[in-house]
Amino acid sequence: MNPELYYEQSRIWEKNFLDNPFWAQKARVMTAMIPSDVRTILDVGCGNGAMANILVNTYEVYGADRSKAALSSLSIPRVCCESDRIPFKSAAFDLVLCSEILEHLPGRSYTNTIREIKRLSLGYILLSVPFKENLRFRFMRCAVCKGIFHVWGHVRRFDLSSIRKHFCEYQVLQWAHCGVYSRDYHPILCRIRQKIAGVWFCGEGSHPLCPKCGNTKFPAQPHTFLSRLCDDINARLGHQTAKTPYWLVVLLRKRENSNVLH
Numbered sequence: 271m272n273p274e275l276y277y278e279q280s281r282i283w284e285k286n287f288l289d290n291p292f293w294a295q296k297a298r299v300m301t302a303m304i305p306s307d308v309r310t311i312l313d314v315g316c317g318n319g320a321m322a323n324i325l326v327n328t329y330e331v332y333g334a335d336r337s338k339a340a341l342s343s344l345s346i347p348r349v350c351c352e353s354d355r356i357p358f359k360s361a362a363f364d365l366v367l368c369s370e371i372l373e374h375l376p377g378r379s380y381t382n383t384i385r386e387i388k389r390l391s392l393g394y395i396l397l398s399v400p401f402k403e404n405l406r407f408r409f410m411r412c413a414v415c416k417g418i419f420h421v422w423g424h425v426r427r428f429d430l431s432s433i434r435k436h437f438c439e440y441q442v443l444q445w446a447h448c449g450v451y452s453r454d455y456h457p458i459l460c461r462i463r464q465k466i467a468g469v470w471f472c473g474e475g476s477h478p479l480c481p482k483c484g485n486t487k488f489p490a491q492p493h494t495f496l497s498r499l500c501d502d503i504n505a506r507l508g509h510q511t512a513k514t515p516y517w518l519v520v521l522l523r524k525r526e527n528s529n530v531l532h
Contacts, residue, residue, distance in 0.1 A: 404460070
């Protein structure tokens with residue numbers, strides 16, 4: 271996903287995310303996890319300030335985001351930067367918050383962002399990521415260039431073990447699931463639905479943008495007999511596929527003997 275194109279769409283940031291009851295639930299879960307000794311918070315990938323606006327009355331909050339369109343509506347101190355190069359001194363914040371960012375980052379940007387989060391945190395890290403997301407199910411196909419892409423540009427999936435692996439110098443203090451619970455889609459049926467039936471994920475309300483050609487017009491796709499058959503079989507296989515929540519929220523604390531470099 272080309273962030274220069276996608277995240278500068280002002281229409282993404284005009285909505286109040288808290289109007290979504292599941293997003294509001296996640297915000298409550300994250301806020302409740304913040305330890306009592308936290309005073310300063312850096313919100314990495316703060317967007318239009320959905321979380322920062324909740325926290326600003328209790329904490330000293332700073333924001334960092336690469337999108338100028340998103341930052342234009344913030345009143346808190348903020349910097350426009352990449353998540354892997356944040357211009358604050360090391361250990362500058364009691365807690366570094368990172369919500370809905372890591373799943374977007376490929377390769378070196380991902381590893382460097384994690385290093386920056388660790389560098390900037392004095393003690394705590396609070397993360398929110400999609401939980402065991404079926405990335406393929408949310409693939410879309412552009413009618414103009416036939417490019418295939420994830421509706422929100424996600425490139426990786428997470429569970430608690432992967433968080434522990436990438437933050438091994440930290441102790442997991444708390445974790446929780448939240449968001450809408452949904453039944454997974456069988457991978458074979460998903461491929462048939464997309465490749466043969468020609469029905470891909472519907473991105474209505476998600477402002478999809480093709481990263482290859484920049485197309486933003488994705489009309490609703492009519493279901494076919496085969497796509498409905500795949501949906502029906504998947505529903506009948508429900509007892510074989512786990513119903514999972516959308517988000518995983520994790521609070522981490524730096525271990526006393528960790529070798530995190532600042």
